[in-house]
Amino acid sequence: MHLCLENHSKNLVTLWQGKYKGLDEGSESYCIPDNVWEIIGKETALAGNTIPSSFGCHTPNIWSEKHLFTAEDWAFWMVHIAPYVLRNHFNCPKYYKHFMKFNSILKRALTKHTIQYSFTEQDLDELEQDIVEYVKEYEIIYYQFSAQRLSTCPLMLHVLLHIPYDIRNNGPPCNNWTFIMERWCGSLLPAIKSRKEPFTCLALRQYQKVQLFEVVNRYNLVELMPQRRDMDVPSRYEQLFKKSAFISANSIYADLISFLRKPVVQQYIPDLSIRKKIAKHLTTSFGGSIGSWLDILLPTMPCWAKVHIGNGGDLIRGAVGQMTGQRAFCDASFVRYELHADANAHRPRAKEKFVRTVYYGCLKYILQCTIPPNPISKNTEPEIVLLAVVTTCGTQGRDATLELTYFKAVTSYIEIVDLASICAVVGRIRISVVDPQWAIVDCSGSWARTVFTDDSLAAGVDVSQRSEL
Template sequence: MEQYIKFSSIYYQFSVQRLPACPLTVHALLHIPYNIRNNGPPCNNWTFIMEHWCGSLLPSIKSQKQPFICLTLRQYHTAQLFEVVNHYNVTQLMPLRHDMNVPSWHEKLFLKSACALSYLFFLRRAVEQKHIPDMTIQKKIAKHMKTSFGGSIGAWLDILPQIMEHWAKVHIGNGGDLIQGSIAQMSSKQGLHNASFVHYELNTDSNAHCPQAKEDFVRTIYYGHLEYILQCTLPPNPISKNTKPETVLLGILTTCNTQQCDATLRLTYFKTMMLYIEIVDLAAICTVIGRIQTGTTDPWWAIVDQSGSWAHTVFTDDLLTADAVQQVDL
């Protein structure tokens, strides 16, 4: 509030002629504390629905002299259309929305995998259709297959194809996130919004340090940086027991050193990316995460993971009277 009053006294000077010095964004600063108190963190006060509606109104402006008449007619015709649809129950005649589970012309749909029971992925932007992974990546893929199906690393190196299709983006079906590999990110300062940091989950053996102990797999959350995606086609083989070629989608990740902390439950930071490259099935990747840099001389990165149920705003009815609350408690 003090900064707002200071700004008004310097630039506005309480004069009508100086109103252009007070844009709406400055006035909006007054509403930030109120919105945080009522709606939660600032990220929950988004206005994409309103912006989308305003974007739908712009094409209706056909007159530069009378733009508000055009906007009014647009609103009127839209209300008329929905009134007719609701009154006569003719929703089947309405224009259909794009099915999010139908691939577009630049996407390739995958419904299942040899490793995962079922998933729905749309791969975008094939970087290289005849990509040959280097020997380090091939050994890591063989190790991943050994963990999934058994066998030995040497046997899998003989089974794995030499050429694997190379992808840069993946869109998780059923309304999931659009994830971009690091090779699809912009290198300039305009690419600060990085959609390649992900939350992925693996079943790890809690008794891995005891070779003689029985395996005890627990779900563990990890965070990493998606480099790219490989489409691996497994030929028929006795280890995975597939009688026809099966497709496995693999994510190549650089892991973040978060000490296996769950950012949906507690504050989680990482300082640098680990040098370790991990190969995971693409179905293990759940969602995109955000990062916030803290500090300048020795910066850390805080992880913003909103995949947990508690990370969403819940609106409650504050209009309940005291008597009603007592009856609910009873």
């Protein structure tokens, strides 16, 4: 945390702003003008309104509020925001390419928002080679092998070279980082009530916590302590829907369960255009004609505004469930969904070739469609199909976890997909003023997100073993 986020990341931004220890650019030209930094700062601050709160705290303005940045802010900015807001703002592309190497190192090894739990020897060899190349290029660009610029090479730059060695000896960096210790220290700060005797207050706070653990352990009070809610059990505001036999064959995440969350309109009447799209979707999945399905579909169906994906998935708020007004909010309506698309769809006589394709769009709402018994789908009992009404983004099948992904605007085209096809909530950032476009922030992929929870008093914890540690 302190190595890459609190030190090296901060030093890089200070260098780009031309404020690093009174040094100029020397023989290079890596500084970004102040007027451009003002734009970058505004884009960073406004991004918090269109990035889900589950991704982290609202990121401050990198230009005027850099002093408010925490390690978590630095992590999210360097990994997810900086690649977009810094692009095309350097005088020479080599500075941006050099930064993207550091971005790749952060993604694979060090940040709180993208954790890699396992490494092969090949992964570590590649990481070590990338770090060595990054440090060498850093010395050429910023140090320039000048004694007057030696301050650009602090100890933290050299320590980067030791990261692969430390992983080989100590395991993934998330096993050794200081985020947990920082959170513990943060929990102790409210206990300091006396400026004269702060350490006495800290000791008393920890002594009281030990007393609490001992009382819980001695009198077996675990079941009376606050419990963390099981994320796969619906709350009173949610309704659980397990896997349906009517999930389309082109859905990839067909095994996910869904928790539909209020508000809900029980007797929602979709307009004719939506009904036709639903009929077309069912025709593609089960055969028949659009007209036949229009006759089979019920005239009303419940319309839900929110969904919580089971098995540790995201909470997604449809566009109809978003707050309106002047108050800023974290938009959680944009989603990533994946389908098996026919690569030969434009060739009618060619054999079907289905490939996994990534799409992004804005979830409008969810329809709980009940399919009555009918000869087309051959169901003998009424079956429920959960359908997502999505307005698409023109991302041309790009995957934002692998490459920078942009779109101009949300299209007016409405697509009906199985709710099981939606796999994650995503954020977006508005980039540029002259030719504005949106950039996708996708935190899914091959990494995991960190969630800190206090399990010390949760039910099922063996307190006697915990007290012995």
